[in-house]
Each structure stands twice: as C-alpha cells, then as structure tokens.
Amino acid sequence: MKSKIVLFFTIILSFLLQSTLLQKIAIGSITPNLLLILCVSMGLMRGRKSGLWTGFFSGLLVDLFYGSVFGFYALIYMYAGFFSGYAFRIYYDDDIKVPMALTAIMDLFYNLAVYGLQFFLRGRLGLFTYLYRIIIPEIFYTVFLTMIVYKFFYYINHRFMSATRKERESIWVLK
Incomplete structure (x- = not known):
C-alpha cells in the first residue's frame, strides 16, 4: 500500500513539474516529456503491470487537463509503460543506457x-516537417532529461517501494 501511495504522489509531482517548470525551460516550444520518462522507468524497475498503471494514470491526468479526446494520452502512456516493462527481468536497474534507449523509442512512438x-x-501531411521540428528535438531533450531524472526515480523506487520489489522477485510468489 505504501508503494502505491508513493507512486501516486510521484505521478502527481511529475505532472505538476511537466505542466509548470518544464514549460519555462522549453527550447523552441519543445519540452521534455517527464511523464513518459516516469512510465518507462516504472516499467523497467517494477514490471509490466506497474508500468501499465503508471502510464494509465499519467495519461489520464494529461487527458483531463489538456486532451481533446478523452483516453488518447492514457492509452499511449499505458502502452509505453507496458512495453518497457518487458525488459524488467533482463537488465540491471542502475544501468542508464537501457532507460535512455527505451525512452527514445517510446518518445518516437508517442510522437508518431x-x-x-x-x-x-x-x-x-507534413510528416517530415513534424519529424524535423518537433519529434527529433523532443527525443533528444527527453533523453537528456532521462540522464538526470532516472537516478531520482531509481532512488524513489529502491527507497520507498522496495518491499513490493522483494516480494515480486521471490521464486515462491507466482505472477
């Protein structure tokens, strides 16, 4: 229960930071996608189900405040968290290369x-204009922010959500 409360407040804090502070440091109206970094991070550190729910509630917040079609962003973030959860058991949490690569792939998927x-x-029909002016700069900006923010999410996961992780890695608990 403690891990769900911490995850809820992490989602709220990430949404507030993305909506306020990151809008102020936009470069050419391009802002990094902090909620996508959170979805990918939770999927990588906690598994598919946690990534899916993190993505759903993150996208639901975006839909409630900014979306034109309700459920659109919830679906995209949900898929991003779920698909990044496939690498849960095959990589080490403290390695930064895999989260950076998955964030770039998921940001490309999100923008497309x-x-x-x-x-x-x-x-x-201006795909190449959209790709050149929006998608590629946002991918670089989001991957750069991943190098900074992922360590913070890693600390939160191992400090406040470690009981669920130990339980999940046990060979006696079935998925």
Whole structure:
C-alpha cells in the first residue's frame, strides 16, 4: 500500500513539474516529456503491470487537463509503460543506457501516435516537417532529461517501494 501511495504522489509531482517548470525551460516550444520518462522507468524497475498503471494514470491526468479526446494520452502512456516493462527481468536497474534507449523509442512512438491520430487524420501531411521540428528535438531533450531524472526515480523506487520489489522477485510468489 505504501508503494502505491508513493507512486501516486510521484505521478502527481511529475505532472505538476511537466505542466509548470518544464514549460519555462522549453527550447523552441519543445519540452521534455517527464511523464513518459516516469512510465518507462516504472516499467523497467517494477514490471509490466506497474508500468501499465503508471502510464494509465499519467495519461489520464494529461487527458483531463489538456486532451481533446478523452483516453488518447492514457492509452499511449499505458502502452509505453507496458512495453518497457518487458525488459524488467533482463537488465540491471542502475544501468542508464537501457532507460535512455527505451525512452527514445517510446518518445518516437508517442510522437508518431500523436501525429497520426491528431494531424494526419485531419489532412495535415507534413510528416517530415513534424519529424524535423518537433519529434527529433523532443527525443533528444527527453533523453537528456532521462540522464538526470532516472537516478531520482531509481532512488524513489529502491527507497520507498522496495518491499513490493522483494516480494515480486521471490521464486515462491507466482505472477
């Protein structure tokens, strides 16, 4: 129960930081996606189910405050957390290369989904312009922020959510 409360407050804090502080440090109206970093981090450190729920509630917050179609961002973040959870058992938490690579892949997936469902279906066909001006700079900015923020999420996971992790890694507890 303690880990769920800590995860809830981490989601709220990440959303507030993304909505306020990171908007102030935007470079050319490009901001890093802190909620995507959180979804990928929780998926990598805690597994598919935790990544899925983290993504769902993160996306739900974005849908409630900024979304035009309810559930769109919840679905994208949910998939990002779930698919990054596949690497839960095959990599070490303290290694930064895998979270950076998965964040780049999931940010590309996120931006292509946003382009496909919000621009392409409306008849805006400038994919290469969107790719050059929005997607690639946001990927670099988000991956750069991942190098900084991932250690903080790693500390929160191992400091406040370690009981669930030990229980999950036990050979006696079935998934």
